[in-house]
Amino acid sequence: MLEKSYDPASAEARLYDAWEKSGAFQPSDAPGAEPYTIVIPPPNVTGSLHMGHALNNTLQDALVRFERMRGKSVLWQPGTDHAGIATQMVVERQLQERQQPSRREMGREKFVERVWEWKAESGGTIFRQLRRLGASCDWSRERFTMDEGLSAAVRKVFVQLHREGLIYRDKRLVNWDPKFETAISDLEVENTEVDGHFWHFKYPLENGETYEFPIAFDEEGNATEWETRDYISIATTRPETMLGDGAVAVHPSDKRYAPIVGKRCLLPLADRYIPIITDDYPDPDFGSGAVKITGAHDFNDYKVAKKHDIKLYELMDTKARMLDADYIPEKYRGLDRYEARKEIVADIDARGLLIKVEDKKIMQPFGDRSGVVIEPMLTDQWYVDAETLARRAISAVEDGETRFVPENWTKTYFQWMRNIEPWCVSRQLWWGHQIPAWYGPDGHCFVAETEEEARKDAIARYTAEGYTLEEVDKMVRGEGEGPLLTRDEDVLDTWFSSALWPFSTLGWPEKTPTLKKHYPTTTLVTAFDIIFFWVARMMMMGLHFMKDEKGHPVAPFRDVYIHALVLDEKGQKMSKSKGNVIDPLLLIDKYGADALRFTLAAQAAQGRNIRLSEARVEGYRNFGTKLWNAARFCEMNECVVDPSFDPASTKEALNKWIVHEANGCAREVTEALEAYRFNDAAGAIYKFTWNVFCDWYVELSKPLLFDGGEAVKSETRKTAAWALDHILKLLHPFMPFISEELWGSLARRDGMLIKAQWPAFDARLSSDEAAAEMNWTINLISAIRSIRTEINAPAGAKVPLVAVALGEQEKARLAAHGDIVSRLARLSVIDHAREAPKGAVQIVHDGAVFALPLEGVIDIGAEKARLEKEIAKAADEIARIDKKLANESFVAKAPAEVVEEQRARREDYAAQGEKFKAALARLKDL
């Protein structure tokens, strides 16, 4: 016996264990089963489940369960990401909180050990939470970006790309994070508008030179007034960088400065002279039109400096403190960049060289993890030639090998891919994949998968260069003093290993059967915010490294489904600092995993963010309860699944009808899931379960089950059980727990729902006649109920019904379903008559008239008013349609069906209007 209500807390863990033990999560090896593969977007290994994960994994699990039931060999590949910066940051913070030695005090080896400990401690959390959500990943294949196999894949990719010239080392400006003291990629920089200032300085001309500077102009733009200047005016938002200026640039067409181009000005404080040059970069209409060029601390200036061979002055150390360099005045050395700024502005002002300070909104770059202002710095880093790799990644999408759903993300993808910059992949961190590069004593770099190979390369190289064996031995092995080859200290960007995920997790570089079977993967499900970080890079790497038998590159996915962000009720992004984070696990505790999953799926409409409200989760919890109670009803009435039952064999119109409806629902859910329209799929099964099965079928079946003959009773029991089973199957991708629980409770049978066969649409099960008959009955009941309320008939009172001059078909239908109409519309008796009794309330239903003879009970005046309203409504509709039909071009140009439909509607309204008029006439004398 089913309990009175469903208790998710006790059922979920039990069911999950049973699924896992059954092996259902592993791909089937059924012969001929088509592979279906999803790789999970790997969550951070030490992270915990947030609402974005909940949505992401709900959708993946829905697809995976759906395809598994359709008989495919499904692999949902799970795993986690080592999340370089994020994880290192967490551990460093822990050390600080516990007042333990800092990262640097511990040293690299100890620290990395410490991070592994933290991973061991907290690494299982996210997987436990995914299990609570019901995620049916193949846990036996769990991977981690820093496990042995994946690390080997990283090394191999790095070495090969290096050999191909697609990875190289270069000294150029990078985004430097002074908090973590590492380079980061462009994508990890967030540009934010902040309140800043615009400082205008005078740079005096060398040797006291002067020139005439125009300060007023006539309408034609000719100068009318001049002043004599002995300086050039520049403006900056970052005064502290002036110490590194190498030139002042003006636009070649800027006549104002023509007299001093080629001359030099004094760089105040630094007391150096710098040239005044021309370049296209300065905008004559902006500021003074003259730009200071600080090549080592500004990306634009860097380009100009490179072009004109202007000296670069590095100003800051890794923590963005002013360097101890001879071109920096002593008083600023060691100051933080913002302290230096203050001092420099004050000193310029003291020398009378500060013209003015303006308030100005400026775009400032911040590190997305650290939150500190990013400093452009000149450093040696490793780069991936993304432009070259992007070419195939672009064409794979252009050619339709991979498609984005919704399709509009294609544009975003292209836009970024077509303007891609070199990808800086080295990070000055300790947690991650250390770059497989070793340096010899002469600084030469050897890139190899192992130190052993690097040594071999080194020996070969130095031997070829003419060193003696003994010398080479010393250079490479450093007899007695430890190895002289020193390994590159840096680690790789986390996204480097993530980029290999679709093939590294399947076994690459080994040629495993899994790789062969499950690459390319079928669908990637992810949020748009990591299209650039992750999707684009997987496309690049997949297409570069994975080839088919003929050697053609193979993209890692067929479909990339991009889902929404989950926002709070007000449409705000959830964040810890805002305090509006909704914890999915709390919702699971409170309402069950199914309710949360259904909420997310039902709201996952393409192209729109999800605003999550708890009320909605509660509503879907109620939906589960509703289903549970419908199942209890079935159980109480001995509706037991009969495996030999053929739903196409039913005789009763009611049963034919529910079979017909269930079949239609299967088609809707299937088509919606195939098209990634999760909300439509969820909506279809919701509607069928509640509004068709519970609201009508269960109610309509009662007379058959309670009072029907044996044959009718038996057929209805089997049909009810079949329909409920059908619901459980269609619901399973969204509400796996409750559906599995009911499946297990309702029949003694082998196997679990998770492995049951998905109901395909079956034309044999359609019955338009039964649908018409039952819809007629249902609508009649609704019409009577509606009138009852309108005339304030007490809900408990049974009233008589008179059917007026029914046609043959109506008579037959009423004869067949009179019992249930009486029951659900609370009728005392159904009579037939040629005319409606005097003073009765009359219902016009589908062209027929039904009367409730309640003379003396009803308010005649109100009833007359009601009928008049109905007559007017019909007349309005008729007028509207007539206007259409009178339009010659409508009749001539609209499709024949549409015109016909309008005519039919007109007739219906006309007939209805007539009936209402007759009804009104019958009340005339009262």
Next chain:
RNA sequence: GGGCGCAUAGCUCAGUGGUAGAGCGCCACCUUGACAUGGUGGAGGCCCGUGGUUCGAUACCACGUGCGCCCACCA
């Protein structure tokens, strides 16, 4: 500066070239033998504005208004 998206019931959102929908909320009634986490009935909408395409536009197109997001080096 470039790109994308949104505007429909009180709220949150589906949707369609021809009759406007859901959930929640609201009102009234109901302990009817699955379910009050429920049932029945109901109220509530110039489908943002203007113009165009069309026999017909809430839907397609253009412009406008308002809001949101992404990318970008104006010192």
